[in-house]
Amino acid sequence: MATLKDVARESGLTVGTVSRVLNNRGYISDRAREKVDQAMKKLNYRPNEVARSLSKSSSNTIGLIVPHIRHPYFIEMISHLEYQAYQKGYRILLCNSRNIQEKEREYIDICTGNKVAGIILCSGTVPMEVFDKIGISVVTIERFLDNGTAAVECDNRQGGVLAAEKLIACGCRHLLHVGNIGGVFMPADMRTEGFREVCEREHVHFEEILTEEIQYDSMMYEEMLEEALRKFPETDGLFVNSDVIAAQTLQACGRLRIPVPERLKIIGFDDAFLATLTTPRLTTIHQPVREMAEIAVNLLHDSVSGKLVPKRTVLPVRLVERGTT
Amino acid sequence: MATLKDVARESGLTVGTVSRVLNNRGYISDRAREKVDQAMKKLNYRPNEVARSLSKSSSNTIGLIVPHIRHPYFIEMISHLEYQAYQKGYRILLCNSRNIQEKEREYIDICTGNKVAGIILCSGTVPMEVFDKIGISVVTIERFLDNGTAAVECDNRQGGVLAAEKLIACGCRHLLHVGNIGGVFMPADMRTEGFREVCEREHVHFEEILTEEIQYDSMMYEEMLEEALRKFPETDGLFVNSDVIAAQTLQACGRLRIPVPERLKIIGFDDAFLATLTTPRLTTIHQPVREMAEIAVNLLHDSVSGKLVPKRTVLPVRLVERGTT
DNA sequence: AAAGAAATGATTATCGCTTGTCATAAAGAC
DNA sequence: GTCTTTATGACAAGCGATAATCATTTCTTT
Numbered sequence: 162m163a164t165l166k167d168v169a170r171e172s173g174l175t176v177g178t179v180s181r182v183l184n185n186r187g188y189i190s191d192r193a194r195e196k197v198d199q200a201m202k203k204l205n206y207r208p209n210e211v212a213r214s215l216s217k218s219s220s221n222t223i224g225l226i227v228p229h230i231r232h233p234y235f236i237e238m239i240s241h242l243e244y245q246a247y248q249k250g251y252r253i254l255l256c257n258s259r260n261i262q263e264k265e266r267e268y269i270d271i272c273t274g275n276k277v278a279g280i281i282l283c284s285g286t287v288p289m290e291v292f293d294k295i296g297i298s299v300v301t302i303e304r305f306l307d308n309g310t311a312a313v314e315c316d317n318r319q320g321g322v323l324a325a326e327k328l329i330a331c332g333c334r335h336l337l338h339v340g341n342i343g344g345v346f347m348p349a350d351m352r353t354e355g356f357r358e359v360c361e362r363e364h365v366h367f368e369e370i371l372t373e374e375i376q377y378d379s380m381m382y383e384e385m386l387e388e389a390l391r392k393f394p395e396t397d398g399l400f401v402n403s404d405v406i407a408a409q410t411l412q413a414c415g416r417l418r419i420p421v422p423e424r425l426k427i428i429g430f431d432d433a434f435l436a437t438l439t440t441p442r443l444t445t446i447h448q449p450v451r452e453m454a455e456i457a458v459n460l461l462h463d464s465v466s467g468k469l470v471p472k473r474t475v476l477p478v479r480l481v482e483r484g485t486t
Numbered sequence: 487m488a489t490l491k492d493v494a495r496e497s498g499l500t501v502g503t504v505s506r507v508l509n510n511r512g513y514i515s516d517r518a519r520e521k522v523d524q525a526m527k528k529l530n531y532r533p534n535e536v537a538r539s540l541s542k543s544s545s546n547t548i549g550l551i552v553p554h555i556r557h558p559y560f561i562e563m564i565s566h567l568e569y570q571a572y573q574k575g576y577r578i579l580l581c582n583s584r585n586i587q588e589k590e591r592e593y594i595d596i597c598t599g600n601k602v603a604g605i606i607l608c609s610g611t612v613p614m615e616v617f618d619k620i621g622i623s624v625v626t627i628e629r630f631l632d633n634g635t636a637a638v639e640c641d642n643r644q645g646g647v648l649a650a651e652k653l654i655a656c657g658c659r660h661l662l663h664v665g666n667i668g669g670v671f672m673p674a675d676m677r678t679e680g681f682r683e684v685c686e687r688e689h690v691h692f693e694e695i696l697t698e699e700i701q702y703d704s705m706m707y708e709e710m711l712e713e714a715l716r717k718f719p720e721t722d723g724l725f726v727n728s729d730v731i732a733a734q735t736l737q738a739c740g741r742l743r744i745p746v747p748e749r750l751k752i753i754g755f756d757d758a759f760l761a762t763l764t765t766p767r768l769t770t771i772h773q774p775v776r777e778m779a780e781i782a783v784n785l786l787h788d789s790v791s792g793k794l795v796p797k798r799t800v801l802p803v804r805l806v807e808r809g810t811t
Numbered sequence: 812a813a814a815g816a817a818a819t820g821a822t823t824a825t826c827g828c829t830t831g832t833c834a835t836a837a838a839g840a841c
Numbered sequence: 842g843t844c845t846t847t848a849t850g851a852c853a854a855g856c857g858a859t860a861a862t863c864a865t866t867t868c869t870t871t
Binding site: 489490491501502505506508509511512533534535536537538539540541542 | 856857858859860861
């Protein structure tokens, strides 16, 4: 592989000048630029990013830590983040914490060892102090981190409000809400708050059940859902915390012979691709994933560049009506 | 951040010795190991992987190039590859070529610039000569690459055979096959071969339609499918090249009021998570994604270690019966 | 006790690039 | 014609490891 030195020799310039051309630093003439360009092409030169990173003790890589890859929500998030990062000249180091604290810690270590420019954290099993030491910019998405650089969220509470209002408007009077993992706090808990608020205001009865970590990890909710529907047979409106759960509710309803949306209306959350592939299609709360990803990358970029960034950014959600209401 | 030097000072040893401890090289006493361990802990030392990579002119990162992230098949593949790579001490640099040659080229450059240990290629818009120059190990998954290091595939032909046999066994006599993108050659084309063979052998009539790149990229097949079902109204058995297409066929059937599986039987391909979320659930050809991912990473590892690796590895597929047959 | 193995020290080149310093020219401003 | 700006050369320190060389010292063996 050709090095800077080779390019310098080939172009008849010195490494200093060539480096200045590459980094757009100091005085450079158009002629020099041209000569460097030609030499680079001729030698098929690619700067060694590793050496660059070492020299600057920071790379152009973003560590992306997610608790799950196969989950439809994270798929969308990862896909958009990759794109946004690419647009801004960053690469993505993909880290799947599998929702395990030890793995998350390990990945954080890996990120620091690899001198990532920053971390985008969609996983949240690790306390802030772990980050305090390492001095890396961290942008969270839909996670709390007491003292993090910046947090991006959607308006979860509003999502809960929209769902409740819609179900009630549809005439449902016995609501059921399938929420987050018990004992783990995250912004998504606010969906429950919003939902609860509306139900209480409207004096509509509602039940609430929590989920378990193992269900989240394996994405298997069916058994639990069947049980819940058996336990609350009068349920006529259901608000669940993800499209995956909603899709599996449809499966359970199929088995229990509960017609949707005739006897039971369902509203999911996320508006992932999956929402358009079920029968009927899912009515759901749309999270602006594209925008959230874009903002997250921008925040990280700004923070790395030393700019002051907002600690919290909340984006609006909206109800997307399809076939389950 | 603490460096090797600091650890050396703290442990009362020299950098040479500490480096030898870290890399398990040469003679080292247990006492030295201990002292280094303690010093590392005390200083919260993490080796700078960037410096390491520069020194060895190769990193422990694998460049993973996919044409798509949101596609259910690639999701599973990415998830498994990440896990397998992690197990073997590799990191994943996630590259989404979006099925665009220029982007793929660019990502290949990025990979070389970042001195990846090797590339796992699930995308295939770039000719081999691009790789020839750079001298990087490349393992392909479900792609042809004339002169690549190693290729991992599933037995696509057998998949086609199984699908055809099943449909015919179910009594279908007017088959339709939705194949790959026209003009682009890939191992998945062999599914069509196997399917065709059986149909011809059994004298069962079948139609075949190709898809377009834009459909693949956007994952929107519905219009095309509706059209196809209108054009061939006597169709009673359908074999499509992915679960995404199968799921959208269900959507189309819903709109056209074609009962599945009563009047039309459908077999998909991949056996992604999605296959269990549709109504009815998809009968499909299972690709052993976990094993393919594991083998791909192993092959890359072996190849990087200088071992001789098989040029082609073909894994068996199997029919998974669910509700669409 | 002699010989070899085991363990470490001390030092340094190397990886490829960034960035700083200082010197030196040539071009343009006034 | 001086002064500044622009453009480059020449050189070298530094980023944080790896790994090689050579010199020592301590421990085993026989």
